[in-house]
Amino acid sequence: MSAPAFGMAFASQAAFRALMECLSRPGEIRTLEGVGAPPPMAPATAALVRSLADYESPIWLDPAFAAAPAIAEWIKFHTGAPIVAAPDKAAFALVADSLAMPTFLKFAQGSEEYPDRSTTIIVQVERFAGPALTLQGPGIETTRDFAAAPLPADFAQRLRDNREMFPRGVDLVFVTGQAIAALPRSVRIVEER
Numbered sequence: 277m278s279a280p281a282f283g284m285a286f287a288s289q290a291a292f293r294a295l296m297e298c299l300s301r302p303g304e305i306r307t308l309e310g311v312g313a314p315p316p317m318a319p320a321t322a323a324l325v326r327s328l329a330d331y332e333s334p335i336w337l338d339p340a341f342a343a344a345p346a347i348a349e350w351i352k353f354h355t356g357a358p359i360v361a362a363p364d365k366a367a368f369a370l371v372a373d374s375l376a377m378p379t380f381l382k383f384a385q386g387s388e389e390y391p392d393r394s395t396t397i398i399v400q401v402e403r404f405a406g407p408a409l410t411l412q413g414p415g416i417e418t419t420r421d422f423a424a425a426p427l428p429a430d431f432a433q434r435l436r437d438n439r440e441m442f443p444r445g446v447d448l449v450f451v452t453g454q455a456i457a458a459l460p461r462s463v464r465i466v467e468e469r
Contacts, residue, residue, distance in 0.1 A: 288327040291308055291320075291323040291327035295449065298449065302413060302415050303411050303422035303457060303463070304457060305456070306456055306457070308320040308454055309323065309454060311323045311326060313347070314347055316372045317347055319453065320453065324456070329367075331355070331356035334357065334360040334367055335366055335367070338373055339376070340372035340376075341371075363383045363395065364382060364384045367384075367396070371399045374401050374426055374428075375426050375428060385445055385446065386443070391443040394446050396448075399451070400451050401426065401427070401452050402426060402452060404452060404457060408469045409422050409432060409467070410465065410469065411464065411465060413463040414460075419467075421469075422457065424452075435459065435465055439461065439463065441461070
């Protein structure tokens with residue numbers, strides 16, 4: 277394996293490992309060394325896409341990402357993943373405009389038999405700060421606070437509704453620059469502040 281190919285494989289493994297750590301510890305923020313991609317794709321988003329997507333994992337782009345044709349070209353070149361027009365056909369959804377994020381019900385929810393056939397939504401935010409949600413669930417010893425901004429005004433209710441569908445529902449990954457955090461469908465909100 278050539279040095280550049282080895283480096284890409286290592287980076288892809290590091291991105292996958294960081295994501296698995298975030299999913300197993302909901303609300304914890306991890307640093308992820310990103311990779312270059314056209315704007316408005318954040319470096320950590322690009323690293324996640326390169327690690328997770330392939331020709332069998334359709335990707336939906338929100339209007340902010342779709343408005344930059346270089347994004348779809350970058351994805352196709354680096355992963356071979358098809359870009360789909362319908363969010364419920366996507367294995368992964370990329371959201372650059374967090375305030376305009378569609379309701380979770382627009383995405384694939386999985387089924388009782390195959391809950392893994394749901395969409396993982398990767399949402400770029402400006403910061404991990406703002407009004408906090410206190411979380412409970414698997415991977416959280418007692419409670420953990422999580423904040424990201426900006427988010428839709430009804431975001432907490434969306435999370436509650438998503439949890440009610442468990443084991444169905446979507447998983448969320450938040451990205452800002454080179455930091456990531458995740459809220460899997462198993463997480464519960466116990467307080468909003």
